[in-house]
Amino acid sequence: MDRCKVGVVGVGHLGQAHARLLASLPNVELVGVVDTNSAQADIVAARHATRVFDHHCDLADRIDAACIVTPTVFHHTIAKDFLTRGLPVLVEKPLALNLDEANDLVELANRNNAILQVGHIERFNPAFEELRTKPINPKFIEAERHGMFTGRSTDIGAVMDLMIHDLDLLLDLVGQPVEDVQALGMTVFGRHEDMASARLRFAGGCIAHLTASRMSPMPKRKMRIWAPEGYAGLDFCDKRLTLVQPSPELRLYGLNTRGLTASERQQLPSEIFKQHLQTQEMTFDSGGDQLMRELEDFVRCVQNRSTPRVTGEAGRDAISVASRIIDSLNRHAWNGQSPGPFGPADVPPPLGPLFDAPLPEFEPQRAAA
Numbered sequence: 001m002d003r004c005k006v007g008v009v010g011v012g013h014l015g016q017a018h019a020r021l022l023a024s025l026p027n028v029e030l031v032g033v034v035d036t037n038s039a040q041a042d043i044v045a046a047r048h049a050t051r052v053f054d055h056h057c058d059l060a061d062r063i064d065a066a067c068i069v070t071p072t073v074f075h076h077t078i079a080k081d082f083l084t085r086g087l088p089v090l091v092e093k094p095l096a097l098n099l100d101e102a103n104d105l106v107e108l109a110n111r112n113n114a115i116l117q118v119g120h121i122e123r124f125n126p127a128f129e130e131l132r133t134k135p136i137n138p139k140f141i142e143a144e145r146h147g148m149f150t151g152r153s154t155d156i157g158a159v160m161d162l163m164i165h166d167l168d169l170l171l172d173l174v175g176q177p178v179e180d181v182q183a184l185g186m187t188v189f190g191r192h193e194d195m196a197s198a199r200l201r202f203a204g205g206c207i208a209h210l211t212a213s214r215m216s217p218m219p220k221r222k223m224r225i226w227a228p229e230g231y232a233g234l235d236f237c238d239k240r241l242t243l244v245q246p247s248p249e250l251r252l253y254g255l256n257t258r259g260l261t262a263s264e265r266q267q268l269p270s271e272i273f274k275q276h277l278q279t280q281e282m283t284f285d286s287g288g289d290q291l292m293r294e295l296e297d298f299v300r301c302v303q304n305r306s307t308p309r310v311t312g313e314a315g316r317d318a319i320s321v322a323s324r325i326i327d328s329l330n331r332h333a334w335n336g337q338s339p340g341p342f343g344p345a346d347v348p349p350p351l352g353p354l355f356d357a358p359l360p361e362f363e364p365q366r367a368a369a
């Protein structure tokens with residue numbers, strides 16, 4: 001295969017970046033784009049001197065592979081049409097709307113011997129890649145993923161939209177099944193939870209606590225890992241990895257604070273991270289665009305018939321845990337009521353305002369829209 005012929009289905013916020021990066025790859029021919037918003041399809045196609053196709057099936061006979069970057073609710077239908085023909089697909093995260101759809105896609109890909117890659121882009125974050133080269137056996141993990149409300153991805157909630165990234169990373173890091181799930185969520189803007197918090201217990205005893213919110217003023221994507229080997233802190237926004245490990249002396253003898261003089265005790269806080277806990281901080285400014293590296297991985301797998309870093313099975317497994325989290329938060333017993341239909345849309349009524357604030361001017365037409 002000389003140049004890999006690729007089509008992009010859905011060229012909105014993220015899909016147009018797929019199209020731009022694919023068009024820039026020397027070993028790729030961007031054969032065309034599809035979008036139900038024809039004006040958007042025209043703009044993106046003109047930008048990259050490629051064609052617009054009316055329907056994703058029109059691409060099928062002309063491409064070696066497709067990227068599916070539509071809202072999640074359409075992933076299953078579109079991916080199925082390509083996989084049935086044995087065509088490789090990169091499906092954006094989450095792989096599908098629910099576990100049944102995800103299982104169906106994995107089964108179809110296997111039956112037709114077609115590559116199915118899922119767009120869990122944080123696997124290509126260089127800080128996470130560096131962590132994966134280290135020997136680490138996580139025992140407690142905290143993950144926070146906060147974003148602003150964009151009005152996109154309203155077909156899914158914060159668990160499938162944001163937390164799914166951390167679920168995929170956790171399953172990759174811990175490598176064990178999740179045995180227990182407890183979760184809580186709240187809906188502020190729409191049908192699905194906009195904030196969720198979950199506590200997972202893995203088979204080997206590792207505990208993970210995750211929060212995801214899509215109503216934060218500032219983006220935040222962090223993970224903290226405690227392990228017998230030490231501590232790892234990841235900042236996915238800044239692509240920073242902080243590693244801390246006990247000095248050999250501390251591991252052997254512990255820290256005898258009783259034997260310290262008063263002045264040594266005073267010095268201790270500033271000495272801790274010099275003498276006793278060794279620290280290394282790494283920031284990965286270079287390493288290239290994560291989406292570019294994800295797409296390069298996809299094209300390489302299509303050309304070499306190799307296995308992608310994030311397989312359909314991995315995307316399906318993340319959805320399996322996400323579904324259990326959503327079930328749990330939908331059953332959460334607000335106000336101590338027994339489990340029942342008290343989902344995130346039914347938080348208890350507020351006791352009162354937290355502070356006095358001027359009332360915004362009411363615009364009935366905008367509010368109704």
Ligand SMILES: NC(=O)c1ccc[n+]([C@@H]2O[C@H](COP(=O)([O-])OP(=O)(O)OC[C@H]3O[C@@H](n4cnc5c(N)ncnc54)[C@H](O)[C@@H]3O)[C@@H](O)[C@H]2O)c1
Pocket residue numbers: 009010011012013014015034035036037040056069070071072074092093094119120121152153161
């Ligand atoms: N990996 C990441 O970090 C990341 C980030 C953002 C979005 N996403 C995922 O990417 C997908 C798209 O998100 P977005 O923010 O770009 O959404 P978006 O709404 O900006 O774009 C989706 C586009 O798909 C088009 N579309 C809808 N139905 C279609 C169909 N049947 N055929 C062809 N086109 C269709 C829409 O007209 C729109 O232009 C979602 O699955 C989302 O979860 C992933």
